[in-house]
Amino acid sequence: MSKTTYELENYVKQTRRDIVRMVHGVQSGHPGGSLGCTEFLTVLYQNVMRNNPTSFDISGKDEDVFYLSNGHISPVFYSVLAHSGHFPIEELATFRKINTRLQGHPTTHEGLPGVRIASGSLGQGLSVACGTAQAKKLDGEDKLVYVLMGDGELQEGQVWEAVMYASHNKLDNIIATVDVNGRQIDGDTKDIMGFADLKSKFEAFNWNVIYMDGNNLNDVQDTLSKAGVLSGSGKPICILMNTEMGNGVDFMMGSHKWHGIAPNHDQLAEALRQNPSAVGDY
Amino acid sequence: MTTLTTMEKKDTRSGFGDGLYEVAKKNDKVVGLCADLTGSLKMNKFQDEFPERFFQMGIAEANMIGTAAGLAISGKIPYTGTFANFSTGRVYDQIRQSIAYSHKNVKICASHAGLTLGEDGATHQILEDIGLMKMLPGMTVINPCDYSQTKAATIEIADHEGPVYLRFGRPKWPIFTTDMEFTIGKALHMREGTDVTIFATGHLVWNSLEAAKALAEQGISAEVINIHTIKPLDNKAILDAVANTKCAVTAEEHQMNGGLGDSICQLLARNTPLPVEMVAVNDSFGESGTPMELLEKYGLGVKDVIAAAKRAVSRK
Numbered sequence: 001m002s003k004t005t006y007e008l009e010n011y012v013k014q015t016r017r018d019i020v021r022m023v024h025g026v027q028s029g030h031p032g033g034s035l036g037c038t039e040f041l042t043v044l045y046q047n048v049m050r051n052n053p054t055s056f057d058i059s060g061k062d063e064d065v066f067y068l069s070n071g072h073i074s075p076v077f078y079s080v081l082a083h084s085g086h087f088p089i090e091e092l093a094t095f096r097k098i099n100t101r102l103q104g105h106p107t108t109h110e111g112l113p114g115v116r117i118a119s120g121s122l123g124q125g126l127s128v129a130c131g132t133a134q135a136k137k138l139d140g141e142d143k144l145v146y147v148l149m150g151d152g153e154l155q156e157g158q159v160w161e162a163v164m165y166a167s168h169n170k171l172d173n174i175i176a177t178v179d180v181n182g183r184q185i186d187g188d189t190k191d192i193m194g195f196a197d198l199k200s201k202f203e204a205f206n207w208n209v210i211y212m213d214g215n216n217l218n219d220v221q222d223t224l225s226k227a228g229v230l231s232g233s234g235k236p237i238c239i240l241m242n243t244e245m246g247n248g249v250d251f252m253m254g255s256h257k258w259h260g261i262a263p264n265h266d267q268l269a270e271a272l273r274q275n276p277s278a279v280g281d282y
Numbered sequence: 283m284t285t286l287t288t289m290e291k292k293d294t295r296s297g298f299g300d301g302l303y304e305v306a307k308k309n310d311k312v313v314g315l316c317a318d319l320t321g322s323l324k325m326n327k328f329q330d331e332f333p334e335r336f337f338q339m340g341i342a343e344a345n346m347i348g349t350a351a352g353l354a355i356s357g358k359i360p361y362t363g364t365f366a367n368f369s370t371g372r373v374y375d376q377i378r379q380s381i382a383y384s385h386k387n388v389k390i391c392a393s394h395a396g397l398t399l400g401e402d403g404a405t406h407q408i409l410e411d412i413g414l415m416k417m418l419p420g421m422t423v424i425n426p427c428d429y430s431q432t433k434a435a436t437i438e439i440a441d442h443e444g445p446v447y448l449r450f451g452r453p454k455w456p457i458f459t460t461d462m463e464f465t466i467g468k469a470l471h472m473r474e475g476t477d478v479t480i481f482a483t484g485h486l487v488w489n490s491l492e493a494a495k496a497l498a499e500q501g502i503s504a505e506v507i508n509i510h511t512i513k514p515l516d517n518k519a520i521l522d523a524v525a526n527t528k529c530a531v532t533a534e535e536h537q538m539n540g541g542l543g544d545s546i547c548q549l550l551a552r553n554t555p556l557p558v559e560m561v562a563v564n565d566s567f568g569e570s571g572t573p574m575e576l577l578e579k580y581g582l583g584v585k586d587v588i589a590a591a592k593r594a595v596s597r598k
Binding site for chain 2: 059060061067107108119125127128130131132134135136139158162165168
């Protein structure tokens with residue numbers, strides 16, 4: 001059953017808490033991009049995807065599937081997977097620790113439910129999505145393949161190979177979201193390797209392109225619904241999702257600096273104060 | 283003593299093409315992906331017969347590897363086809379993360395491996411691919427020796443769950459394994475012998491058989507074992523063989539570093555150190571030329587296997 005906006009807001013706050021606690025707990029990980037994508041992944045897993053989290057099947061047969069291409073935002077992915085029923089939320093406490101299934105970057109190696117492919121080395125997820133989308137078409141399925149990439153990740157050439165392949169083969173069952181936060185490790189994307197106009201780039205490759213405010217729950221819900229309607233129209237769908245890196249924790253916003261560093265004890269306390277728990281901590 | 287004779291020659295890549303067509307007839311999960319080299323890989327018959335299961339990837343090998351992984355997740359058995367150079371070195375990280383580490387059931391099928399690619403020269407003559415692939419945990423590495431074995435291997439790997447690297451080549455080559463069984467990881471005894479064991483893979487199996495014939499005329503009895511599967515290595519067959527002959531030659535169309543010889547030396551050093559001579563490319567790139575000229579120039583000819591066998595015997 002669909003969650004209300006109020007319920008979604010509580011999940012978002014809870015996932016923000018999980019992210020900063022997980023990263024603080026091992027003093028490593030990537031909180032900035034994770035926080036920026038919290039609303040999107042929460043809505044996707046709580047309200048949009050047609051899947052079966054409690055009996056996870058890696059093949060995703062007759063289900064919607066999601067691939068996280070920018071695997072470094074594993075904290076948000078793990079939190080959302082846990083809160084959508086893929087595995088117990090207590091397991092979040094093992095993030096990045098020895099013998100964990102919650103590796104620094106997601107992997108199938110340890111058999112964590114919800115993960116179908118390893119990611120971390122950037123630029124590969126859209127290709128994997130193309131393969132699964134192709135298989136679903138071959139099998140006559142009408143389910144969708146979602147994939148999330150970072151905007152910095154678009155600097156990888158493989159992404160554009162896949163962009164070309166998807167439109168040439170009319171993979172209109174792919175909904176690819178780009179997290180346009182404008183930041184990457186070394187600074188702002190416009191300074192490191194600017195893209196000029198992403199919308200016209202994807203449109204030139206014959207994709208349907210729509211914008212989304214990734215930090216506005218209602219807009220995320222509406223845009224994902226719209227993307228679903230656009231599927232099947234002969235073109236793959238790209239959602240350019242504007243987000244703020246570090247969203248929801250004020251001192252992590254407005255800079256690339258929190259891409260991959262952990263908060264200290266006082267910073268953790270402040271981040272948690274800004275996001276009171278309504279669902280329950282791990 | 284078994285004597286192998288041959289009348290016919292065919293390229294090993296045709297063994298792949300014919301094997302792919304055969305296995306696709308039996309198994310509808312088999313799909314084929316090719317990066318703009320359908321003719322070179324002999325995938326046309328598969329493409330013509332099963333167009334809905336053939337995916338033209340264009341000149342975009344990285345995307346081909348990722349797409350294959352995505353197809354495998356959905357239960358397909360993808361066979362990717364391009365030259366060995368573009369099947370391995372060009373896409374190493376994609377294979378490592380999306381296929382090997384993710385343990386996807388993808389068959390990476392690589393033609394035009396080694397020097398016998400010939401005139402195109404060193405840019406295309408990869409001699410490092412076996413090493414690259416065998417280092418990946420969980421990767422099975424197969425390098426068949428002729429048309430028949432390549433066809434058999436292409437069919438066999440569909441039933442093997444997990445990533446496979448299948449390496450074959452361009453030139454027409456003698457066919458001599460037609461009635462032989464192919465089992466992944468099981469070495470094939472090609473010729474009995476008591477003085478030296480020659481462990482050979484790929485095209486060099488034929489050169490080793492020719493060498494063994496010549497050695498016999500000179501009073502040296504050479505055993506020839508075909509190691510078509512470099513990983514997992516048939517440790518028992520190798521150790522059993524050298525227990526009798528007490529010395530070995532390895533022969534391959536690959537760099538000495540990282541190839542079959544390197545794997546066999548590791549095995550012998552840990553179990554039963556004894557003289558080994560290696561016939562392989564010695565830390566060098568190739569160049570343009572005919573396949574036979576190149577094999578001669580880079581020390582992979584029949585005379586080189588003969589010389590290596592004599593050196594090995596003399597060191598016992």
